[in-house]
């Protein structure tokens with residue numbers, strides 16, 4: 001069997017890397033600094049599989065991932081995994097109680113800790129990085145006046161200390177990651193139970209008209225197909241032009257989905273399947289608790 005090459009949003013110590021470590025059974029792991037760089041690498045065949053964040057329970061969708069998958073590359077979602085997210089405030093090893101004037105992290109991580117920051121560090125300047133792992137690297141370079149928001153792995157890998165643990169504003173913090181491929185290849189994953197199978201479709205409407213979304217949803221509803229998420233995103237062709245991303249809680253089949261497609265096409269809509277895939281929920285190690 002050839003070694004699977006898996007790319008992820010890195011560098012070391014990101015939540016995406018934690019997710020990758022928990023899902024895959026070996027392989028060659030390649031770190032990319034940004035989500036587009038990882039998806040480009042899948043697109044040009046540098047790697048077989050990419051893993052990127054898709055949605056967070058507190059902050060919502062990772063729009064960069066969704067938009068890049070829709071507008072820039074042609075890839076299928078072949079699995080998803082949901083992992084718990086525990087954010088910590090990470091400080092430099094030379095930190096001895098001086099004022100923290102800078103806080104660095106990924107925009108989603110900052111957003112997950114807004115209330116904490118507002119209460120405890122209202123005067124610190126916020127700096128956005130492409131990942132929490134990168135933020136930890138920046139703080140290592142910057143010194144004791146800077147802190148990062150990230151996980152315990154980022155602290156360990158960069159020699160930082162966890163000054164405050166579990167600083168995310170809501171306890172039930174989880175992120176869904178998408179596993180994507182250009183050409184379908186078998187995944188070698190650890191022996192995790194599959195929670196359910198899902199299918200993600202993109203629906204575009206011909207134009208805005210009364211009841212359009214109702215008609216789209218009705219095509220799924222009367223077939224008793226459960227939807228777990230609907231999201232609208234701009235087509236980027238003009239104000240008011242949106243497409244819908246719909247997660248259906250069942251695998252693709254040859255009867256119901258083609259039926260929905262025909263019904264929607266008769267209304268002038270288009271439906272594209274972005275993937276039909278197993279959904280995993282995995283607990284990752286949490287050495288620090290509240």
Ligand SMILES: O=C(O)C(=O)C[C@]1(C(=O)O)C=C[C@@H](O)C=C1
Pocket residue numbers: 009013014015016017053056062085106108109130131132133175
């Ligand atoms: O920066 C990281 O560690 C990531 O893996 C990215 C990311 C995200 O984009 O949502 C993943 C999980 C957390 O929600 C915060 C950041």
